[in-house]
Amino acid sequence: MEIVEVDGSGRIYLPAEIRRRIRARRFRVKIVEEGILLEPLDDVDKYYGKFGPPRYKTLEEIEDTLKDLSQMDLH
Numbered sequence: 001m002e003i004v005e006v007d008g009s010g011r012i013y014l015p016a017e018i019r020r021r022i023r024a025r026r027f028r029v030k031i032v033e034e035g036i037l038l039e040p041l042d043d044v045d046k047y048y049g050k051f052g053p054p055r056y057k058t059l060e061e062i063e064d065t066l067k068d069l070s071q072m073d074l075h
Helices: 016-022 059-070
Strands: 027-032 035-040
Touching: none
Parallel strands: none
Antiparallel strands: 027 035
């Protein structure tokens, strides 16, 4: 069991050993009777392109598409 502290901004720093074992960067926080429970969430980036080829390959392609879409007539 590790003891951790909350800093002045409300952040909890997890020791490196715990971070290596869990390998998560996002958590769901639950208040439970015993205290606080951190549940690791899946990293959505690992799903990118998994269900088909990625639609865009570069940041420029994404930006161009967003520009085109923002200029479309919504009516």
